[in-house]
Amino acid sequence: MTNDTMITARGLTKQFTVKRATVDAVTDLDLDVATGELVAFLGPNGAGKSTSLRMLTTLLPPTRGTAVVAGHDIATDPAAVRRRIGYIGQGTSAGNNQRVRDELLSQGAFYGMSRADTARRAGELLESLDLAPLAKRPVLGLSGGQKRRLDIALGLIHSPALLFLDEPSTGLDPQSRANLWRHILDLREQHGTTVFVTTHYLDEADQFAERVLVMDHGRVIADDTASSLKSTLAGDVITLGFASADDATRARGVAARVSNPRGDSGKGAGGGAGSAPVSRRDDGRALELVVDHGERVLPVLLRELDAAGAPVVTATLRQPTLDDVFLALTGRSLRDEGETTESADAKGRGDEVSSDAGSTGASAAAPTSSSVDTRTGTATGAPASSAPTSSNPGTTSSERVSA
Numbered sequence: 074m075t076n077d078t079m080i081t082a083r084g085l086t087k088q089f090t091v092k093r094a095t096v097d098a099v100t101d102l103d104l105d106v107a108t109g110e111l112v113a114f115l116g117p118n119g120a121g122k123s124t125s126l127r128m129l130t131t132l133l134p135p136t137r138g139t140a141v142v143a144g145h146d147i148a149t150d151p152a153a154v155r156r157r158i159g160y161i162g163q164g165t166s167a168g169n170n171q172r173v174r175d176e177l178l179s180q181g182a183f184y185g186m187s188r189a190d191t192a193r194r195a196g197e198l199l200e201s202l203d204l205a206p207l208a209k210r211p212v213l214g215l216s217g218g219q220k221r222r223l224d225i226a227l228g229l230i231h232s233p234a235l236l237f238l239d240e241p242s243t244g245l246d247p248q249s250r251a252n253l254w255r256h257i258l259d260l261r262e263q264h265g266t267t268v269f270v271t272t273h274y275l276d277e278a279d280q281f282a283e284r285v286l287v288m289d290h291g292r293v294i295a296d297d298t299a300s301s302l303k304s305t306l307a308g309d310v311i312t313l314g315f316a317s318a319d320d321a322t323r324a325r326g327v328a329a330r331v332s333n334p335r336g337d338s339g340k341g342a343g344g345g346a347g348s349a350p351v352s353r354r355d356d357g358r359a360l361e362l363v364v365d366h367g368e369r370v371l372p373v374l375l376r377e378l379d380a381a382g383a384p385v386v387t388a389t390l391r392q393p394t395l396d397d398v399f400l401a402l403t404g405r406s407l408r409d410e411g412e413t414t415e416s417a418d419a420k421g422r423g424d425e426v427s428s429d430a431g432s433t434g435a436s437a438a439a440p441t442s443s444s445v446d447t448r449t450g451t452a453t454g455a456p457a458s459s460a461p462t463s464s465n466p467g468t469t470s471s472e473r474v475s476a
């Protein structure tokens with residue numbers, strides 16, 4: 074690991090044992106995150122995002138594998154890792170009756186900071202996170218968005234080089250989400266903090282992250298910039314509407330020939346660039362195609378379909394979304410993924426879990442849920458049921474054109 078590398082993980086794996094059955098939460102995670110990068114970890118419920126974060130933040134010992142985080146080995150020097158990182162887990166850490174500023178001062182004291190340093194830093198963070206007017210308000214009275222901003226301030230009080238955020242905007246309305254992200258980006262700009270964030274929100278990963286890791290079933294299945302992922306995997310999406318199902322049927326052959334002159338086979342359900350058209354409308358009067366250079370293909374399609382007696386009634390061309398990427402990779406839409414029974418089940422039974430197979434002993438306080446005491450950076454093992462479930466509300470990126 075060089076000075077330019079903030080996280081290196083090799084073969085990081087976590088298995089849980091639930092009622093004698095093995096749950097492969099994370100399998101062979103290899104990761105290199107450069108200093109200053111903003112990386113988004115994207116995936117459906119139960120993909121293994123939080124477990125990965127909890128291993129990297131020393132809250133959960135891996136079953137096997139190694140990681141060096143902020144210059145220190147998670148297994149042999151977890152305390153040093155914790156000193157250098159901030160971790161903001163799911164659910165709010167700020168839930169007591171202390172005033173906002175006092176909460177920050179206590180947090181600084183827990184990190185062993187001097188009073189003067191803590192006061193200075195608290196003042197800076199209150200300003201930069203727009204919390205100054207709320208400094209004397211009890212934490213309990215804050216709104217969800219204000220609490221999340223306070224969480225971030227608490228995670229940053231000791232000026233960590235690396236900030237882990239586990240679904241920071243889940244449950245916030247779109248305006249609060251946008252506001253929160255503005256703060257995260259500002260802080261990063263000002264302090265060069267490396268940010269590693271998990272999210273369900275495709276639009277967030279798309280807009281804000283320099284790099285997107287897509288995780289599914291405990292494995293990283295893609296790792297690139299959002300735009301590269303979209304251009305290499307998804308192409309452009311064209312949706313054509315027809316007056317009748319007969320027209321749509323006639324159009325399929327023409328569309329396949331025009332959009333896929335090479336005759337490539339499709340890649341997965343979403344189709345890669347050059348895939349055969351896929352009808353996604355129940356009434357059969359629409360075709361959705363994923364093609365290279367949609368802006369060039371669309372006019373040709375319109376002409377050819379007209380000539381073939383299958384005139385197009387409506388046409389849309391859109392850039393692919395990360396959901397198209399996920400669909401192409403897995404055959405499933407990330408949007409459609411709800412809280413899986415398995416995921417909800419296992420989390421709800423955290424107390425029945427025999428923790429981990431083959432623990433490295435890195436953390437004596439390995440939690441059975443995602444709850445963390447941010448004051449000490451150690452796990453508290455609060456009931457998992459108190460963690461909010463993510464139902465992906467308010468996702469705003471363009472919708473799939475399918476019914």
Ligand SMILES: Nc1ncnc2c1ncn2[C@@H]1O[C@H](COP(=O)(O)OP(=O)(O)OP(=O)(O)O)[C@@H](O)[C@H]1O
Nearest residue numbers: 089098118119120121122123124415416419426441
């Ligand atoms: N303490 C635990 N005991 C047993 N299984 C667990 C435990 N924590 C997580 N799991 C299981 O490990 C898998 C990965 O869970 P994890 O929470 O890491 O996923 P996630 O991608 O963060 O999901 P979410 O987006 O819902 O937070 C899931 O199958 C989950 O049920």
